[in-house]
Amino acid sequence: MRMQWRSYQFWGEVVLSIGLAIGSAFLATISPFDHLGGISLALILGMLIKAFFLKRNSESGGLGFSAKTLLRVGIVLLGTRLDFAVLAEAGLQVLLFDLFMVVLGVLLISTVLKWAGFEPILATLAAVGSSICGASAIAAAAPAIRANKETSALAIVACTLIGTIATFLVIPLQSVLCLAPNKYGILAGATLHEVAQVAAALAPVSGAFQTGMATKLLRVVFLVPVVALLPRILPHSHRVRAEAEDRSQARPQVVPWYVAGFLGTGVLVTLAGYLPSFLHNAVNMATAQLVQPTNVLIGASMAAIGLQVDFAVLKKQGAKLILTAGLAWLALFTIVLTLCWLW
DSSP: OHHHHHOHHHHHHHHHHHHHHHHHHHHTTSTTGGGTOHHHHHHHHHHHHHHHTOOSOOOSSHHHHIIIIIHHHHHHHHGGGOOHHHHHTTOHHHHHHHHHHHHHHHHHHHHHHHHTTOOHHHHHHHHHHHHTTHHHHHHHHHHHTTOOHHHHHHHHHHHHHHHHHHHHHHTTHHHHHTOOHHHHHHHHHHHOSSHHHHHHHHTTSTTOHHHHHHHHHHHHHTHHHHHHHHHHHOTTOHHHHHHHHHTTTSOOOSSOHHHHHHHHHHHHHHHHTTSOHHHHHHHHHHHHHTHHHHHHHHHHHHHHHHTTOOHHHHHHHHHHHHHHHHHHHHHHHHHHHHHHHHO
């Protein structure tokens, strides 16, 4: 590995991954790509380059470094967007809706996908992405259950397309069903995949943004217990069991270090709210400056995954996964909509 760090190919692959992430972040500011988000776009760009330009596989380890190490650092920094004091003000209704969405979403979507014949790890990743926060949730969960790059990419592509279509489905509902702005905010925040998709759905409805974003960010908090539990609820996966045997000397982590870092960073940001105002303002300014670097790090990992994808796997399962997971999400959305309308 020491020699790999000194090779031009290693750093060339790292720079390519970061460059694609930066380009995707810029592209995500332009309509209609803003509904996809920079992280998902980075994966798609990486896959396109792999398909049309980069035929050989990585031998230096640069793409592996970008896909793993940069991802984990990015997830730790993602915790700067959490403020538990703000989330606590959202109220019991928001908490219950999010808890219901996450628990039922993971169980329902993963069960439907398994019944449809998909392997447990792919079914679980697609369910986690649909139930929590799209590509970021899949990226955080994949290392915990030892998912390979093709499985991760397939789950991210499916969730990205479903979430984008869902955004355009949710927007007209507020006027059609005459939902109050706060109920519409809860509906969008509790069901849509990406933060960018939630923001796009909330923008046309005055008075829905604060409740909707609080609902969405509270869903992100559930990433911590879900990722901690995933290795323990997939005991029958052949891949997980085989790799556990290969690492028989290593004890399983209660929570992966990067997820613990994500939670710890959120706690620090929350505690900063009780500092004197000038220090609190300084922390807010610092965390605001970390938004784009965080997106670039996670986006670079997604680009690196895309640059390593085996398209035979995507071609074989992609359309069926998108259709099945989309129908499962629609059933879940209908349940949440009914509860939101009645409650």
